[in-house]
Amino acid sequence: MYENFYRLSGKPFQLNPDPAFFxxxxxHRRAMAYLEYGLHQNEGxxxxxxxxxxxxxxxxxxxxxxxxxxxxxxxQLVSTQIDANDILQLVAAAFGVPSKGLDKxxxxxxxxxxxxxxxxxxxxxLLIVDEAQNLTPRAVEELRMLSNFQLEEHAxxxxxxxxxxxxxxxxxxxxxxxxxQRVIASYHLGPLDLEETRAYVEHRxxxxxxxxxxxFDVAIFPSIFRASGGVPRRINTLCDRxxxxxxxxxxxxxxxxxxDEVLQEMKEEQRSGRGIGTARLAPLAGGxxxxxxxxxxxxxLDLDPSVARQFAxxxxxxxxxxxxxxxxxLEQAMSTTLALMNRIVAAHAIDNDExxxxxxx
Numbered sequence: 001m002y003e004n005f006y007r008l009s010g011k012p013f014q015l016n017p018d019p020a021f022f023x024x025x026x027x028h029r030r031a032m033a034y035l036e037y038g039l040h041q042n043e044g045x046x047x048x049x050x051x052x053x054x055x056x057x058x059x060x061x062x063x064x065x066x067x068x069x070x071x072x073x074x075x076q077l078v079s080t081q082i083d084a085n086d087i088l089q090l091v092a093a094a095f096g097v098p099s100k101g102l103d104k105x106x107x108x109x110x111x112x113x114x115x116x117x118x119x120x121x122x123x124x125x126l127l128i129v130d131e132a133q134n135l136t137p138r139a140v141e142e143l144r145m146l147s148n149f150q151l152e153e154h155a156x157x158x159x160x161x162x163x164x165x166x167x168x169x170x171x172x173x174x175x176x177x178x179x180x181q182r183v184i185a186s187y188h189l190g191p192l193d194l195e196e197t198r199a200y201v202e203h204r205x206x207x208x209x210x211x212x213x214x215x216f217d218v219a220i221f222p223s224i225f226r227a228s229g230g231v232p233r234r235i236n237t238l239c240d241r242x243x244x245x246x247x248x249x250x251x252x253x254x255x256x257x258x259x260d261e262v263l264q265e266m267k268e269e270q271r272s273g274r275g276i277g278t279a280r281l282a283p284l285a286g287g288x289x290x291x292x293x294x295x296x297x298x299x300x301l302d303l304d305p306s307v308a309r310q311f312a313x314x315x316x317x318x319x320x321x322x323x324x325x326x327x328x329x330l331e332q333a334m335s336t337t338l339a340l341m342n343r344i345v346a347a348h349a350i351d352n353d354e355x356x357x358x359x360x361x
Contacts, residue, residue, distance in 0.1 A: 008208040014236065015237065022062040025200065034048065038185060039126070045159050048187055049167050051191065054190070054232060055189065057130060060128055073125050074125075076130065083138055087143065091127060092111055126159075127143075140170075197221060197235060214251060217255035
């Protein structure tokens with residue numbers, strides 16, 4: 001919406017991770033250096049953790065974009081609650097290794113054969129596991145066992161584990177001792193500081209052709225930093241709403257007052273549980289409440305084992321965080337559209353009243 005008004009080539013503060021917008025803060029540069037160091041070592045595990053919205057996925061996608069496919073065969077999987085029974089299937093699928101109908105022994109053999117062929121061709125295999133905090137201890141152990149595959153003295157697989165801060169606590173548990181011995185480097189990605197917050201905002205704006213329209217007052221950046229805590233995703237959410245408010249108010253200059261206004265609107269939406277014009281689910285027919293619905297026991301279903309495995313794989317690939325982010329974007333877009341329509345209707349009504357007054361005179 002506001003892109004055309006401010007003559008931008010795209011949306012600067014989108015929530016979906018995009019390596020094209022990668023900003024190399026001190027923390028992000030250091031995390032990238034650890035990943036590149038891991039690639040140079042070509043063995044073991046690299047662990048990167050960070051708060052929700054800190055930019056971990058963007059970091060990973062930036063790394064993948066820089067990899068030479070002639071040298072590295074990379075696979076990425078985003079984990080939900082994946083147990084040992086599913087992790088090997090997902091790793092095989094991520095690398096494109098056929099696994100249908102294979103038991104665990106056959107699956108391990110297929111993966112080892114694939115990894116040997118990759119190494120023999122002069123390439124290296126890299127597995128990146130995002131949202132690693134969702135892995136069960138047994139699933140992590142399966143990944144560790146995969147790191148045992150070797151060709152002569154060369155490791156066949158290297159793994160990067162990327163997760164939220166609680167993954168650090170998981171790593172300290174007694175059952176993770178053998179994995180900790182395979183970790184060659186780990187880094188926690190923290191939030192941006194005040195200076196980096198300003199540079200981050202301006203970096204994203206300039207990437208879409210920002211020519212100081214709207215103009216940001218210098219005092220606006222401490223407000224953005226305080227409200228977001230320096231977390232990139234929160235900065236994106238706040239600045240996107242700020243740009244939208246500027247567009248709706250036809251403002252060419254944004255300052256602390258506009259930030260305060262947007263923050264107040266967002267707080268009111270959180271208190272009410274919905275934004276202006278947000279769609280709501282209609283009650284169930286007959287007024288039945290969800291708690292009164294008949295109970296459902298999936299164990300009573302007589303499913304073919306292959307169908308059950310397909311359902312398990314679908315569930316494992318379900319990325320709740322990404323879907324939630326997209327639903328949030330959709331909800332925001334709908335609310336914004338309705339708010340804009342209300343303004344247009346109100347302005348049209350005022351014009352009609354003025355025309356009527358003129359006609360009466």
